[in-house]
Amino acid sequence: MDDKKIDLEQELKASYDLNIKELEKQYLQERKNCLLPSRARELVLNPSLWKKEERKHADNCPHCTSMLKIFESQIEHPSLLILLLWILKRLKPNECLAMEYHVEESNCQRCKHLLQSPWLRSIASLFQKGKGTKKYVQERLSNAVVGYMQFPATVGTFASKKSKPFQYRAMHTDKILSVVIRESDEGEMIGDVRCSKEKCAGKKVRVEILGKKKQIEAEVVLKSIGEQGCVAKYSFGSFYKVLSQLGKDAAVLVSFVE
Ligand SMILES: [Zn+2]
Numbered sequence: 001m002d003d004k005k006i007d008l009e010q011e012l013k014a015s016y017d018l019n020i021k022e023l024e025k026q027y028l029q030e031r032k033n034c035l036l037p038s039r040a041r042e043l044v045l046n047p048s049l050w051k052k053e054e055r056k057h058a059d060n061c062p063h064c065t066s067m068l069k070i071f072e073s074q075i076e077h078p079s080l081l082i083l084l085l086w087i088l089k090r091l092k093p094n095e096c097l098a099m100e101y102h103v104e105e106s107n108c109q110r111c112k113h114l115l116q117s118p119w120l121r122s123i124a125s126l127f128q129k130g131k132g133t134k135k136y137v138q139e140r141l142s143n144a145v146v147g148y149m150q151f152p153a154t155v156g157t158f159a160s161k162k163s164k165p166f167q168y169r170a171m172h173t174d175k176i177l178s179v180v181i182r183e184s185d186e187g188e189m190i191g192d193v194r195c196s197k198e199k200c201a202g203k204k205v206r207v208e209i210l211g212k213k214k215q216i217e218a219e220v221v222l223k224s225i226g227e228q229g230c231v232a233k234y235s236f237g238s239f240y241k242v243l244s245q246l247g248k249d250a251a252v253l254v255s256f257v258e
């Protein structure tokens, strides 16, 4: 009786091992061209490292697509205040180390672009001249909308005629101020700013699009659209031309002009 039981156990185990091996074989076959997690993280932080064949694979692979999405949503970036204190060289030693790891070693393009923001730099220089209290500066920074766009390889090229027009949306966590950067039917890069508070009508808003090669700035005035709040629209000119000036990716920064 006991012998038989052992036989049965061994049989079950053997069939289980076989199934697992078969599954593993399938898994490895299916994912043989997949990105390693370390590479996916590197590419999320610095999209200029994408190789053509990697991009082609990832665009068509559900495993890689979902892994990249997970990294995009999970990588934490320093706040605007930390970036400002970094510019001012006022970070504590441990914060300095964390920033060095994130910006220098990991080469986070989003944060590198933000560090070039004329708006952030002007606040830094105000603060340096003693013209803004810490509370005032913190408030201005915390009201800003920050986003990061990666332009698909086909966008802005001849091939984009067949693909969907580009659209990226960034919204403040309090859901009051938001921006959509999009490619219009006429091939222009449009920034649509929206504020849910009607009383903000007449206020000026600054939109910065910060690429590796260039920083583009615009100021727009919010106009009331009734109870739904107010809006402003700005054209940055030919989408293709702006893209060629920016590079493969860009940060977006939207703030109220005081
Ligand atoms: Zn893959």
Ligand SMILES: [Zn+2]
Pocket (backbone or CB within 6 Å): 076, 077, 078, 102, 108, 109, 110, 111, 112
């Ligand atoms: Zn970052």
